[in-house]
Amino acid sequence: xxxxxxxxxxxxxxxxxxxxxxxxxxxxxxxxxxxxxxxxxxxxxxxxxxxxxxxxxxxxxxxxxxxxxxxxxxxxxxxxxxxxxxxxxxxxxxxxxxxxxxxxxxxxxxxxxxxxxxxxxxxxxxxxxxxxxxxxxxxxxxxxxxxxxxxxxxxxxxxxxxxxxxxxxxxxxxxxxxxxxxxxxxxxxxxxxxxxxxxxxxxxxxxxxxxxxxxxxxxxxxxxxxxxxxxxxxxxxxxxxxxxxxxxxxxxxxxxxxxxxxxxxx
Amino acid sequence: xxxxxxxxxxxxxxxxxxxxxxxxxxxxxxxxxxxxxxxxxxxxxxxxxxxxxxxxxxxxxxxxxxxxxxxxxxxxxxxxxxxxxxxxxxxxxxxxxxxxxxxxxxxxxxxxxxxxxxxxxxxxxxxxxxxxxxxxxxxxxxxxxxxxxxxxxxxxxxxxxxxxxxxxxxxxxxxxxxxxxxxxxxxxxxxxxxxxxxxxxxxxxxxxxxxxxxxxxxxxxxxxxxxxxxxxxxxxxxxxxxxxxxxxxxxxxxxxxxxxxxxxxxxxxxxxxxxxxxxxxxxxxxxxxxxxxxxxxx
Amino acid sequence: xxxxxxxxxxxxxxxxxxxxxxxxxxxxxxxxxxxxxxxxxxxxxxxxxxxxxxxxxxxxxxxxxxxxxxxxxxxxxxxxxxxxxxxxxxxxxxxxxxxxxxxxxxxxxxxxxxxxxxxxxxxxxxxxxxxxxxxxxxxxxxxxxxxxxxxxxxxxxxxxxxxxxxxxxxxxxxxxxxxxxxxxxxxxxxxxxxxxxxxxxxxxxxxxxxxxxxxxxxxxxxxxxxxxxxxxxxxxxxxxxxxxxxxxxxxxxxxxxxxxxxxxxxxxxxxxxxxxxx
Numbered sequence: 001x002x003x004x005x006x007x008x009x010x011x012x013x014x015x016x017x018x019x020x021x022x023x024x025x026x027x028x029x030x031x032x033x034x035x036x037x038x039x040x041x042x043x044x045x046x047x048x049x050x051x052x053x054x055x056x057x058x059x060x061x062x063x064x065x066x067x068x069x070x071x072x073x074x075x076x077x078x079x080x081x082x083x084x085x086x087x088x089x090x091x092x093x094x095x096x097x098x099x100x101x102x103x104x105x106x107x108x109x110x111x112x113x114x115x116x117x118x119x120x121x122x123x124x125x126x127x128x129x130x131x132x133x134x135x136x137x138x139x140x141x142x143x144x145x146x147x148x149x150x151x152x153x154x155x156x157x158x159x160x161x162x163x164x165x166x167x168x169x170x171x172x173x174x175x176x177x178x179x180x181x182x183x184x185x186x187x188x189x190x191x192x193x194x195x196x197x198x199x200x201x202x203x204x205x206x207x208x209x210x211x212x213x214x215x216x217x218x219x220x221x222x223x224x225x226x227x228x229x230x231x232x233x234x235x236x237x238x239x240x241x242x243x244x245x246x247x248x249x250x251x252x253x254x255x256x257x258x259x260x261x262x263x264x265x266x
Numbered sequence: 267x268x269x270x271x272x273x274x275x276x277x278x279x280x281x282x283x284x285x286x287x288x289x290x291x292x293x294x295x296x297x298x299x300x301x302x303x304x305x306x307x308x309x310x311x312x313x314x315x316x317x318x319x320x321x322x323x324x325x326x327x328x329x330x331x332x333x334x335x336x337x338x339x340x341x342x343x344x345x346x347x348x349x350x351x352x353x354x355x356x357x358x359x360x361x362x363x364x365x366x367x368x369x370x371x372x373x374x375x376x377x378x379x380x381x382x383x384x385x386x387x388x389x390x391x392x393x394x395x396x397x398x399x400x401x402x403x404x405x406x407x408x409x410x411x412x413x414x415x416x417x418x419x420x421x422x423x424x425x426x427x428x429x430x431x432x433x434x435x436x437x438x439x440x441x442x443x444x445x446x447x448x449x450x451x452x453x454x455x456x457x458x459x460x461x462x463x464x465x466x467x468x469x470x471x472x473x474x475x476x477x478x479x480x481x482x483x484x485x486x487x488x489x490x491x492x493x494x495x496x497x498x499x500x501x502x503x504x505x506x507x508x509x510x511x512x513x514x515x516x517x518x519x520x521x522x523x524x525x526x527x528x529x530x531x532x533x534x535x536x537x538x539x540x541x542x543x544x545x546x547x548x549x550x551x552x553x554x555x556x557x558x559x560x561x562x563x564x
Numbered sequence: 565x566x567x568x569x570x571x572x573x574x575x576x577x578x579x580x581x582x583x584x585x586x587x588x589x590x591x592x593x594x595x596x597x598x599x600x601x602x603x604x605x606x607x608x609x610x611x612x613x614x615x616x617x618x619x620x621x622x623x624x625x626x627x628x629x630x631x632x633x634x635x636x637x638x639x640x641x642x643x644x645x646x647x648x649x650x651x652x653x654x655x656x657x658x659x660x661x662x663x664x665x666x667x668x669x670x671x672x673x674x675x676x677x678x679x680x681x682x683x684x685x686x687x688x689x690x691x692x693x694x695x696x697x698x699x700x701x702x703x704x705x706x707x708x709x710x711x712x713x714x715x716x717x718x719x720x721x722x723x724x725x726x727x728x729x730x731x732x733x734x735x736x737x738x739x740x741x742x743x744x745x746x747x748x749x750x751x752x753x754x755x756x757x758x759x760x761x762x763x764x765x766x767x768x769x770x771x772x773x774x775x776x777x778x779x780x781x782x783x784x785x786x787x788x789x790x791x792x793x794x795x796x797x798x799x800x801x802x803x804x805x806x807x808x809x810x811x812x813x814x815x816x817x818x819x820x821x822x823x824x825x826x827x828x829x830x831x832x833x834x835x836x837x838x839x840x841x842x
Contacts, residue, residue: 018399023407042422103319104326110539112498114505114513115532118520122342122528157662160632165676165731166652175679179666198412202502205417206517220414227418236418244411251410264666264711306593313591 044233052234053241061222066242069204069218072128073196076135080192084140085185088147092181098148105144113138113199117206131203131218138199139192146191150184151177183262190254197247219243344526352526353533361515365531366538369500369511372428376435376496377489384440385485388447389477398448405444413438413499421507431503431511438499439492446488450481483557486550493546497539512538575644577735577772578606578629583638584797585624598624600797602638609770611761613783614791615829617836621798622776623659626737629774630656642735652682655733659740661724663712669723670708673699676731698726701760718749725760738775742782754785755814763811784808784825785816792832802832 027046034045056062091098091105113134120130154177162172204220219239226235258265311317327346334345344352356362391398413434424430454477462476504513512535519527550557583602588595599621606612614622627633629640631650640647642654650656663672674695677683683691699708702722712720721741728736742750742757762770777783783790787806794801808821816822 015399018396019403022400022404026404044419099315099318100322103322107323107536107540110494110497110543111532111536112501112539114498114502115516115535117505118516118528119532122520122525155662157658157660158664160630160650161656161658161662161664162675162679163632163650164630164652164654164656164737165679166650166681167676167679171679175675176664179664182666198414201412202414202417205414206502206506223415223418227421231422233419233422236422240411240415240419243415244407247410247412262666264713310591310593 042231042233044237048234049237049241052232053238056235056238062238062242065217065219065222066246069197069200069220070246072131072218073135073193073200076132076200077139077189077193077196079132079136080139080143080196081189083136084143084188084192085147088144088185089151089181091144092148092151093177098152105141109141113195114202114206117203121207126207131200131207134203135196135199139196142191142195143185143188146184146188147181150181150188153184154180183258183265186254186258186261190251190258193250193254194247197243197250201243341523341525344529348526349529349533352524353530356527356530362530362534365510365512365515366534368428369431369504369513370538372431372511373435373493373496373500376432376500377439377492379432380436380439380443380492380496381489384443384488385447388444388485389451389481391444392448392451392481393477405441409441413495414502417503417506420503426507426509428508428510430507431500431513434499434503435496439496442491442495443485443488446484446491447481450484450488451477453484454480479554479556480560483550483554483560483562486554486557487562490543490546490550493542494539497542501535574607576605577608577610577643578604578774579639579641579644580604580606580625580629581639581641583625583628583635583640585621585628585633586636597797599628599635600799602798602800604791604800604803606772606774608772609767611770611773611775611786611788612791613775613777613787613789614793615777615780615783615833616793616798617795617833617840618778619840620793620795620836622793623739624798625793626656626739626774626776629735630654630737632656652676652680652731653733654735654737655728655731657724657728657736657738657741659743661712661720661741663720663723663727665712668709668711669704669715670695670699672712672723673726673730675727680731682731682733694730698730701729702726703756717745718753721745721753725757729760734772736771736773736775738773740776740778743778750779750782751814754782758786758810758812780826780829781817781822783829784822785812790825790829792829794833795836804828 031046034041034043034048037043053062087101091101116137117130117134120133124130124133158176158180159172162176167175200218201220201223204218205224207221219242223236223239226232226239331346334340334343337343340348353362387401391401416434416437417430420430420433424433458476458480459472462472467475500511501513501516504511505517508514512531516528516531516535519525519531580602583599584597585599586595586597602625604612614625616622624633628635629647631647631654634648647654664675667675671678674683674691677686677691677694686694699705702725704719704722704726707715707719712723715723721744724741728738742753745753761773775783775786777786784806790804790806791800792802792804793799804825806825808816808819808825
């Protein structure tokens with residue numbers, strides 16, 4: 001839409017320079033603001049955040065907490081994958097099953113993962129199983145819905161084409177339905193990992209917050225401890241950045257897998 | 267993502283070998299003696315969407331009741347009947363309504379604030395390459411940091427209260443609204459703009475009559491995703507850092523070990539979330555009836 | 565015609581007797597008669613084109629022969645045996661080609677050989693030979709490892725044809741296979757289709773073809789006989805012998821007989837065509 005073809009100075013700037021301009025300005029302002037505060041102020045500052053990051057990494061705390069959270073995400077994701085795929089294939093391939101289960105699935109979907117945390121705590125206590133339940137619940141829906149989508153929308157002509165080649169039902173499922181559904185399932189997995197990562201932070205935070213700082217561990221718990229006990233805001237910001245970076249890495253990793261597994265989609 | 271899933275299913279839906287084949291009648295239905303009147307009505311009711319839903323719910327509640335009887339621990343799994351009683355009790359006291367209203371008004375404020383910032387910004391970023399070059403990196407840096415992760419810092423800044431949930435939800439709702447607005451504006455069919463230009467339409471009219479209507483359906487989709495994300499986030503935010511609202515209530519009654527009430531509020535969260543999405547869908551169809559022409563299903 | 569009078573008539577390859585097809589809408593129960601009382605005998609090696617206005621049930625007839633849909637009444641026989649399910653002896657080429665997007669050209673062509681009955685008991689080397697043969701026959705040499713989305717419409721059509729032939733069916737069922745192509749590509753591929761079918765070779769080596777099209781000139785150019793259908797419900801309104809000698813070349817289009825036959829077919833479906841757009 002914009003018709004700026006004349007080369008003003010701004011246009012001479014390479015894109016990467018434009019990209020880092022604003023972040024740098026914001027960080028500088030933030031640092032400058034923090035330096036006006038008394039030394040005892042708990043307010044976070046960029047330099048202190050860096051320092052905190054170095055300390056937390058050196059002590060191994062941060063890495064351990066991240067691994068703990070990631071481990072829970074993977075375990076919860078695995079549970080969701082098993083449940084979501086099997087139910088999704090069933091619902092995707094049989095209209096009877098889908099019509100009957102749809103109302104139930106649809107009524108659970110708007111219930112936020114965190115809403116069932118209290119039940120999970122009632123059932124499993126405040127340890128890892130409760131956190132796993134939340135993660136699995138959160139990851140289940142994107143997996144289920146995308147699997148149903150992938151399986152039920154397999155191009156009907158492709159199945160017919162296979163039928164006219166005298167291919168058995170089982171082989172059609174293996175050679176046509178499964179590969180046709182893979183893109184959807186991968187998309188579902190990527191979304192599921194994203195919400196699972198959010199859910200584990202929430203669960204760890206909440207378990208920490210509401211159970212008197214139990215021993216659940218993980219990045220979320222670490223954040224809560226920084227908030228409630230050591231009042232270390234720089235530590236909180238470090239955790240936030242870790243949360244963001246891990247989310248980004250998960251997303252990129254899945255996109256990479258998608259590109260490699262689905263050469264026909266490029 | 268779930269919110270964008272097109273609801274409408276094409277005729278060639280599920281086809282596994284030997285399964286039902288789209289619109290064609292299964293052979294037995296074609297050869298069966300036409301059950302036009304009495305049996306036809308029965309069949310139509312039997313196969314209708316609402317009847318199937320009702321039947322599924324009945325079975326679900328039945329299974330729940332059986333499981334509750336088997337577990338025999340009203341603390342861990344109260345029976346449907348006790349939960350229903352608790353719900354009626356809470357409704358009589360007005361607590362269901364008052365807590366829902368508290369959460370809903372926070373949600374409303376957050377969505378409004380997010381929309382007022384994100385939608386104009388989205389238009390600006392999509393229309394100006396310059397602005398986009400500067401702002402997009404910030405957006406991409408912040409976006410992976412989930413709203414939940416802001417809770418501790420937010421708690422410190424705002425304290426326990428009503429502001430924290432609003433802040434978290436505004437943050438969570440901001441990104442889908444912004445990104446869908448940008449996408450909507452960018453995906454405008456260039457030919458439509460070219461057509462408008464060949465008719466000598468002014469730049470302002472191009473914006474008002476071409477760009478905005480073409481982008482609006484995508485903005486509406488963004489709004490629905492924003493709602494769904496905010497609805498999930500409010501529970502976490504209230505559960506951890508608020509003295510009121512639906513999220514607070516379930517945690518409050520868990521600590522009091524009043525499971526039927528915990529379950530009541532969970533059911534309520536589902537019902538309100540579901541109904542709100544229905545309303546948003548209807549609104550979407552009403553406000554942007556041309557959305558389907560752009561390949562966006564309500 | 566006169567030749568057939570002297571020779572004893574061979575047993576038909578396909579026999580369609582009084583076929584009808586009724587669709588019932590799943591929820592409303594509304595019935596639509598798509599095809600009514602369809603009769604046709606197809607001789608071995610014969611090239612049949614079915615033309616008719618849009619929605620006349622051409623594809624439904626083809627799908628019933630393929631075994632993809634069941635007829636409501638009537639019978640379809642191949643070599644005297646009733647057809648009840650899809651089988652590799654009746655190959656189908658679909659309108660949108662139905663190529664597997666996740667398979668390369670080579671794997672699409674070999675799909676039936678690998679997974680279906682056509683390749684049962686076939687050694688790997690033999691299968692590869694066969695794939696190569698048909699890839700070459702349709703002129704796709706060098707494009708074997710490409711994916712369908714990397715190919716032009718004309719090339720996809722060739723892949724579909726190679727896949728169809730690789731399975732070695734007796735009967736080729738083709739549902740508007742050239743419909744999605746541009747006019748020039750279409751003309752080229754019509755000639756090529758006749759070459760691959762074996763027009764220049766021995767008559768006994770030719771496959772039996774049922775070819776659906778809405779192009780009248782295409783039907784006249786390709787077919788031994790043209791079946792003209794009318795719609796609502798779909799029935800046979802005429803069967804015309806195309807007495808233009810083979811092999812046919814581009815010059816055939818200038819033949820007065822070509823124009824005459826085209827005109828005759830058009831006069832049969834013109835009214836309905838006008839009504840359809842009114």
